[in-house]
Amino acid sequence: MVWEGLNIPRETREEAQGHGAAVVWFTGLSGSGKTTIARALERQLFHDGVRTMLLDGDYVRHGLNGDLGFSPEDRRENVRRVGEVARLFFEAGSVVLCTFVSPYRADRDRVRSLIPEGRFVEVFVDVDLEVARARDPKGLYARSQAGDLEGLTGVDAPYQAPVAPEVTVETRDVTVEESVESLRRALVEAGVVPGGSR
Template sequence: MSTPSDQAIDHKAKNISWHTASIDRNAIATQRGHKSAILWFTGLSGSGKSTLANAVNAKLFEIGISSYVLDGDNVRHGLCKDLGFSDQDRAENIRRIGEVAKLFLDSGVVILTAFVSPFRSDRDRARALVADSDFLEIHCAAELKDCEARDPKGLYAKARTGQIKEFTGISSPYEEPISPEIKLNTGSKKLEECVEIVIKKLIQFNVIPDKP
């Protein structure tokens, strides 16, 4: 039996419709000279997701590509500040990010998301929101020992002593991508090399031109 709050949600859901913009992605791509895409960086904490996403973003800016980085910590300061780190909250966090990334995609921007996003099913749901060709999963595949050795925020040390519960890689699982578009050993490869690989893939997938 549905509750009043359930009925309110149903009521809202039935009385909205998608507003189609007067300027579509194709028109924006023609004007800007590049397509939009979602670059979904995933990996353990300390694997270099944010560092790589921001370095790729800087390179895209340098060559005249419209792009933006959605960072996990930044998003939790506002959009997802009401969420914790339980499995359910992690799933909701990624659901929201997937929807925001979809809006950026529609705006003609190359959107880079840097989130642990530990569960394969959540990443698959984010991918399912858009055409498969619009979503590039980038696995920052640094090994746990390398991430823990870096531990830039001191999180692994706290997790090992029980100060942080449900920490991915220690007390909560990380499900590696099965067939990501790009897999990088960010524990051993230099940052510049990783950036070059991502840029080349964007050219290969016709997101950006070979010579912007």
């Protein structure tokens, strides 16, 4: 197989569209608020004229990764595949928002290595386990407590929190709107998106 470069380079796309590309990787326990914040951020960025793509764990597991379970090996493969898809959208000039528990640091670091320095933004959506249990939007913690679900991250499977994420959002203490503003500010400071709304 002979590798060919992109037909239209990412830098050309970025110049034409007036903003850079990036991968914003949301990680945290189920119920932390990853998807809620990412969806709100995407709406804001879209309103600002930024090309976006949201890759959500539930959506991906219904299609691309429908053949994977939740063993450590399957979790790694889930993140590996998503990382490759995120890179494709990145090279197409998009700000790619990825919302995955992604419990292992090594897997997240592997995705980071696919993206140029300064264009991967790891977002640790931090929440106490008890708060996540109380929210339980998918009923996973209730199923785990009832003995109907094994291997739930943070309960009976490990979660390795980021050591030095670009952004930490503590959702017990801040609103969705405040979270979106801090993330948008991080993208502005990284030179990915313009400072003002269009």
